[in-house]
Amino acid sequence: MRTGTPPQVSSVLISTASNQPWYNPNSYLRLYLIQNNVTEQGIFALSIETNLNYSGNGLYGYDTVALSYLGSSVPSLDHQVVAGIATEDFYMGKHMLIWTFKVSSFNNPVQSYMAALKSQNLIPSLSYGYTAGNQYRFNKVLGSLTLGGYDAALIEPNELTIPLNSAGISDLQINIDTISLSSDNGTEKLSSSSFPAYIDSSVPYLYLPTTVCEKFEVAFGIVYDNVTELYLVNDTLHSQLLEQAANVTFKVTNVTGELFVDIVLPYEAFDLSVKYPLVSNATGSSRYFPLKRSQNSEQNTLGRAFLQEA
Known part of the structure; x- marks a missing residue:
């Protein structure tokens, strides 16, 4: 800018x-x-x-x-x-x-x-298209922003539409029907009931209900660090998770729950780095898993980690 x-x-x-x-x-x-x-x-x-x-x-x-x-x-x-x-x-x-x-x-x-x-007629509408891109697939994918429309090449056609909720904290809110994990060890559910969540590119994290976070902790072996308030990942765990090669599927829907779309995130989507000021080392970085425990339903949020694949 x-x-x-x-x-x-x-x-x-x-x-x-x-x-x-x-x-x-x-x-x-x-x-x-x-x-x-x-x-x-x-x-x-x-x-x-x-x-x-x-x-x-x-x-x-x-x-x-x-x-x-x-x-x-x-x-x-x-x-x-x-x-x-x-x-x-x-x-x-x-x-x-x-x-x-x-x-x-x-x-x-x-x-x-x-x-x-x-x-000023510099864009044809107030629509926009946005994807966060990613650094781990397809020889890296740049982020993309289109003002006044969207990039049709980035759309995977489906029939799901989400009404805007102007009364909420954010206009972008979807329902998560299920979250499941699949790997060489099989498939398991990480959420047992549906819940609404905001989509917000301003934050990197996934703010999910505590019961869901606890299932993530067991499935991935991650431990919450009370000092940084992050799930930090050391080199040993990082190697194990890469070898596990798990995929996490978010099945999303609207309030009617009649149509569903699967958003599949490979483990690499959660393999992120954090730097100062969130960690004390001003020159280095640490790996972390972008998960946060929601304190209430208004905190359920899908941040940029989700938008790497959505």
């Missing part, structure tokens, strides 16, 4: 839950503060993932914003609401895919980057 004049280039994650661009500003970059805001400094709560106990503030203002990749750019837009962040809960910047939002005390919605592209 290119922000400001002259532009500062930031690597950002795509967020299906956020409605504003965030970035980590350099010290020299000046933000133009929003007029008539509720504080003199332009500081507002970031206000996403609160159901997952994330928090943080952003320095909000107007600035020029554009997306770019390998030299090609989406046209830059002036007077866009952006937030400069400096919080470990949201360590990287994000680019939003929700089309409108309000700032506290404002009576009228503030037009987002997506809505501005549409109103």
